[in-house]
Amino acid sequence: MILLGSLVLSACISGGPEWYPLSSLDLAPMRQGWGAPAKNMAVEGKPMTLGGKRLENGVGTHAPSTMWLELGGKAERFTATVGVDDEVMGKPGSVVFKVLADGLTLFDSGVMKPGMQPKQVDLDLTGLSKMLLIVTEAGDSIDYDHADWGDAKILATAAPSTMSAPAEDRVVLTPKPLPTPRINGAMAWGVRPGSPVLYTIAATGERPMEFRADGLPDGVTLDSRTGRLSGSIAKAGEYPVVLHAKNAKGVAERTLMLVCGETLALTPHMGWNSWYVWENHVTDASMRAAADAMASTGMIDHGYMYVNIDDCWAIKPGAKDPLLSGKERDERGRINANGRFPDMKGLTDYIHSKGLKAGIYTSPGKLTCAGFVGSYHHEAEDAARFAEWGFDFLKYDWCSYEDVSGGHGRAELRKPYELMATLLKDQPRDLVLNLCQYGMGNVWEWGKEVGGHSWRTAGDLGGSFEGIASAMFRDGFGLAERAAFSGPGGWNDPDYLLLGYISNWKGSTSPTPLTPNEQYTHVSLWCLLGAPLIFSGDMTRLDEFTLGLLTNDDLIDVDQDVLGRAGSRVAMDEATATEVWAKPLSDGSVALGLFNRGEFEGTVKARWIDVGLSGPRAVRDLWRQKDLGQFADGFEAVVPRHGCVVIRVK
Numbered sequence: 001m002i003l004l005g006s007l008v009l010s011a012c013i014s015g016g017p018e019w020y021p022l023s024s025l026d027l028a029p030m031r032q033g034w035g036a037p038a039k040n041m042a043v044e045g046k047p048m049t050l051g052g053k054r055l056e057n058g059v060g061t062h063a064p065s066t067m068w069l070e071l072g073g074k075a076e077r078f079t080a081t082v083g084v085d086d087e088v089m090g091k092p093g094s095v096v097f098k099v100l101a102d103g104l105t106l107f108d109s110g111v112m113k114p115g116m117q118p119k120q121v122d123l124d125l126t127g128l129s130k131m132l133l134i135v136t137e138a139g140d141s142i143d144y145d146h147a148d149w150g151d152a153k154i155l156a157t158a159a160p161s162t163m164s165a166p167a168e169d170r171v172v173l174t175p176k177p178l179p180t181p182r183i184n185g186a187m188a189w190g191v192r193p194g195s196p197v198l199y200t201i202a203a204t205g206e207r208p209m210e211f212r213a214d215g216l217p218d219g220v221t222l223d224s225r226t227g228r229l230s231g232s233i234a235k236a237g238e239y240p241v242v243l244h245a246k247n248a249k250g251v252a253e254r255t256l257m258l259v260c261g262e263t264l265a266l267t268p269h270m271g272w273n274s275w276y277v278w279e280n281h282v283t284d285a286s287m288r289a290a291a292d293a294m295a296s297t298g299m300i301d302h303g304y305m306y307v308n309i310d311d312c313w314a315i316k317p318g319a320k321d322p323l324l325s326g327k328e329r330d331e332r333g334r335i336n337a338n339g340r341f342p343d344m345k346g347l348t349d350y351i352h353s354k355g356l357k358a359g360i361y362t363s364p365g366k367l368t369c370a371g372f373v374g375s376y377h378h379e380a381e382d383a384a385r386f387a388e389w390g391f392d393f394l395k396y397d398w399c400s401y402e403d404v405s406g407g408h409g410r411a412e413l414r415k416p417y418e419l420m421a422t423l424l425k426d427q428p429r430d431l432v433l434n435l436c437q438y439g440m441g442n443v444w445e446w447g448k449e450v451g452g453h454s455w456r457t458a459g460d461l462g463g464s465f466e467g468i469a470s471a472m473f474r475d476g477f478g479l480a481e482r483a484a485f486s487g488p489g490g491w492n493d494p495d496y497l498l499l500g501y502i503s504n505w506k507g508s509t510s511p512t513p514l515t516p517n518e519q520y521t522h523v524s525l526w527c528l529l530g531a532p533l534i535f536s537g538d539m540t541r542l543d544e545f546t547l548g549l550l551t552n553d554d555l556i557d558v559d560q561d562v563l564g565r566a567g568s569r570v571a572m573d574e575a576t577a578t579e580v581w582a583k584p585l586s587d588g589s590v591a592l593g594l595f596n597r598g599e600f601e602g603t604v605k606a607r608w609i610d611v612g613l614s615g616p617r618a619v620r621d622l623w624r625q626k627d628l629g630q631f632a633d634g635f636e637a638v639v640p641r642h643g644c645v646v647i648r649v650k
């Protein structure tokens with residue numbers, strides 16, 4: 001018999017089933033998006049209250065939340081009263097409670113909001129072995145998602161126990177690059193007439209390697225040792241250049257389309273951004289170290305090229321730290337970098353000397369999101385300054401422009417971006433413009449029109465460390481409906497690749513909270529979306545697994561495919577949360593992603609008919625880079641929890 005306060009929770013029949021309150025179990029393995037699980041309290045430690053009624057017993061949590069339980073076939077019943085705690089009454093919280101067991105969904109509350117009447121759960125658990133209690137953020141943000149498993153208890157003949165999510169090995173699927181040459185990365189490159197060309201041929205294979213390029217336009221030369229193209233093209237036009245890479249083991253050949261005209265970003269950007277590792281303590285040294293690592297780890301050989309400073313390089317008004325304070329602008333109105341960036345031109349020269357490109361960040365507002373000087377009323381000086389410093393990329397982040405925008409109508413939303421894009425076009429070098437305003441006003445519908453080359457489609461993927469997986473599933477899979485808006489010259493940007501070591505927002509970095517399978521899903525989905533591949537973890541702590549995720553050339557080829565069609569969902573099974581995505585490729589083949597968003601392993605089948613094909617068709621497994629043979633009418637795979645399989649169908 002279990003006594004809780006004065007409450008008698010079970011009749012005492014020796015050997016018979018007993019009620020085990022959820023709150024009596026070890027809650028340490030429980031995971032949630034904010035705060036810590038609270039026993040017999042709401043998540044903030046206040047009395048648990050649902051629909052005006054005080055509950056003495058239960059577990060208070062915060063979406064997204066997962067609790068795995070081992071039942072071992074000994075449980076009979078689960079009962080609970082669920083809802084959003086009254087402590088967030090009047091606030092915009094919204095959650096969904098789900099109970100799953102052995103691959104089945106036993107309960108789905110639908111969307112629940114503060115003030116709604118709680119829902120009763122009463123489930124038969126007979127014979128089941130593993131149960132999962134989930135609270136999702138109901139497709140929006142996790143703000144105010146205070147969720148209560150009120151009076152939750154399990155009737156069982158042996159005590160259930162909580163456990164961690166099933167462990168996954170960090171299996172490295174990407175084969176090591178071969179010693180023979182292979183040319184990788186973007187096979188279409190846009191440059192404006194007269195702008196400096198800086199394009200490094202990305203090639204894996206044993207060094208030394210000798211490069212050759214046939215059909216180079218006038219004004220462009222190749223360094224045969226480094227594989228770098230430089231110079232400039234005077235005349236607009238399309239120049240197919242046949243690239244060759246030769247080493248002691250063999251030769252590779254691939255055609256690069258150099259397109260001289262007004263369109264940049266013919267394929268999604270690839271590179272690295274400082275934000276999720278260095279946040280507000282980024283320095284010149286951390287940028288140089290990132291550039292060094294992009295070369296030394298070989299990422300450059302797979303097509304990564306931008307090394308981008310995010311927020312926090314300018315002066316911070318009111319800062320106590322002498323390195324961050326000082327004169328915001330010089331007498332000519334030109335923006336100053338803070339003391340952590342003593343020589344911006346020296347920094348971009350350094351990045352360029354590695355064959356890479358450099359990016360910078362600012363806001364159209366008076367201040368950036370982290371409170372550093374922004375470009376408001378100095379847009380022209382800043383565009384010129386960034387070009388003069390030698391930058392090739394600008395991320396333009398809405399932030400405090402909110403205070404001066406005058407609203408969120410299309411005109412107000414477009415205005416600052418249109419202005420900056422026009423100013424950048426006047427510069428004597430090409431700067432790619434990344435719009436960062438979190439998807440407001442359906443930016444994908446007009447981002448390209450105002451001169452953007454990519455636009456963030458949602459808020460920060462990693463705004464909450466624990467919430468990265470749910471944000472990745474929500475924002476990434478949510479782009480299925482927006483595929484038509486992404487393509488050469490302007491790309492949907494669901495934010496950075498949050499892999500390896502990233503900020504835990506507690507002053508240091510931690511390994512990404514994504515499970516190994518979630519990490520494969522993250523990269524696969526981004527490649528199928530044709531999203532920018534901008535890694536934002538610690539470049540100096542890349543292990544074999546993370547590097548494998550970032551440098552699979554078969555996957556990168558899907559992302560960088562010159563057709564530039566974004567992939568989208570072609571089939572879905574709601575019950576098992578599995579789906580199939582397809583991205584048409586320039587050679588007539590199709591990349592297919594078989595995804596399992598569900599909590600249990602499941603079989604996913606991609607049918608040729610769903611993508612307008614008929615069989616038999618040759619299939620290649622892209623992560624393993626292995627041809628699998630011919631398949632008659634489709635391809636079926638057992639896909640792990642939150643994992644995926646990506647194939648190319650010829």
Ligand code: GAL
Nearest residue numbers: 275310311369370397436460
């Ligand atoms: C956010 C932006 C992040 C990062 C941050 C810097 O608004 O979405 O990607 O740039 O600002 O303060």
